[in-house]
Amino acid sequence: MLKKNLSLIVFLYTISIIVVSIIPIPNLPLPKFNLLQPDKLFHFIVYFVMFLGWKESKIFKKDRFYLKCLTIVFLVGLFTEILQGTNFIKRYFEFADLLANSLGIFFSYLIFVLYPLKKKHT
Numbered sequence: 001m002l003k004k005n006l007s008l009i010v011f012l013y014t015i016s017i018i019v020v021s022i023i024p025i026p027n028l029p030l031p032k033f034n035l036l037q038p039d040k041l042f043h044f045i046v047y048f049v050m051f052l053g054w055k056e057s058k059i060f061k062k063d064r065f066y067l068k069c070l071t072i073v074f075l076v077g078l079f080t081e082i083l084q085g086t087n088f089i090k091r092y093f094e095f096a097d098l099l100a101n102s103l104g105i106f107f108s109y110l111i112f113v114l115y116p117l118k119k120k121h122t
Helices: 002-021 038-057 067-084 095-121
Strands: none
Touching (some): 038 095
16 A cells, blocks of 8 residues: 555655745744754754655656656755745754755665665676
């Protein structure tokens, strides 16, 4: 049943991350670049899981290297960070968040796409 509804779950997960990311936070202090904060680990984990979900959902068939999934998940992270930088959202674009998102995506891609491909060829 999970496999059958995985595409829906992944889509809802992605939408929920976007919604949570653009909720205005009043009186938010101006961020300083620091990758060693607990929220950066949260960003890393959320995008690590998001890429894995998109990969496993097989929404994009016949994509051996899952580049479409990689692109979609990266664009979701970039899009939400850009939205956070607008006056409408009243949050800040944070390069450290984008970097943590990207690292989560990269490590998920490395572990679940590139490593299995390497194992098959050896």
